[in-house]
Amino acid sequence: MQTPLAASRRITIPARCGAAARMSAGQLVRVINTHGQPVVDTWAFAQSDPGEFMSMEHSRGHIGTVFPSTGSVMRTNHRRPILSFIDDTSGGRHDTLIAACDRYRYQLLGCTTPHANCTDNLASALADLGLSAARTPCPLNLFMNIPLDAHGGVTFASPISRAGQWVTLRAEMDLVIVFSACPQDMLPVNGQNCTPTDAHYQILTEQST
């Protein structure tokens, strides 16, 4: 029997922008790849201490893979469970290897004017909640397709997810979750047409029965 869920409204993560929300332990968040292509960079910070955050380098050893999937429990830099993968209709390809894009990335790609980027989006989204982070942790890049060959080689490819597919994550502690609908429009990580689009999220709360 499935646990009854109360769902919040769908909240937009605007194309090229960030969004942050507080979650209580046990709440679920469904991240919806509304248009099928955008990568959603995702971070989580402990509400009790923003110096404790979801860490890809700590999680990989505990989950035994570079590709988290349903059942994976992501860890903080204090090795505590923070976010679990509950279900995933998106094809299950997410990335833990690649840094958030940043002003330096776009400068190297030839941009001579400021370009929206996931690193600045993290800072802005936290600031909207009156918070800040001393660093930019390596993000959990939902829907990002970084194929890995047998020799450890990594390449950048388009997402395999389709419009309306999602992944559902559970907060394992009281946390702040941050998303950025990746603004990358110079490489096809957000699809071959290099057009960043909105994504959405929805907080789901288990109902006691």
Add this chain to the structure above:
Amino acid sequence: MQTPLAASRRITIPARCGAAARMSAGQLVRVINTHGQPVVDTWAFAQSDPGEFMSMEHSRGHIGTVFPSTGSVMRTNHRRPILSFIDDTSGGRHDTLIAACDRYRYQLLGCTTPHANCTDNLASALADLGLSAARTPCPLNLFMNIPLDAHGGVTFASPISRAGQWVTLRAEMDLVIVFSACPQDMLPVNGQNCTPTDAHYQILTEQST
């Protein structure tokens, strides 16, 4: 014709401990796996700003692999070259995926008393130079053997390097380099006998001809 090199004395990285040194751009450092087994966690910070540091998540995208090897140029979180792999007699297996061990890791393994760890070693070694870091970046784990399967699965294995083998790295900017001879003695990442040992490093300076 090889460039003449002036070598400093060999400096010990004591078993279970850290060590830090300043390097000028162009200097080389040879990290010697003296006894063949220990993992040497390695970090580099820009001398001009310790908030800029060698970043595994930024480097992997630029070098196109999770396994750096001769010719790989590691990047900072500002995407500037910081440390290059010049030569490597150790079998070429180093890790960029796994966090430094820390007090939390040993607590989860059952330690009820304090255990030396690479995260605290980084802080102590920086403090010896009057420095501190606001965070513990994911280390470059020299000689650490984390086999990766075709599906992204990671396992912990013993190093493949043998006694006296080394890797030589070049500073691409003025930097502070930090090493920790990993204190892990509860899992065989430092060899099947789980006995941490010394390692050594040596600064080499190219001579103008």
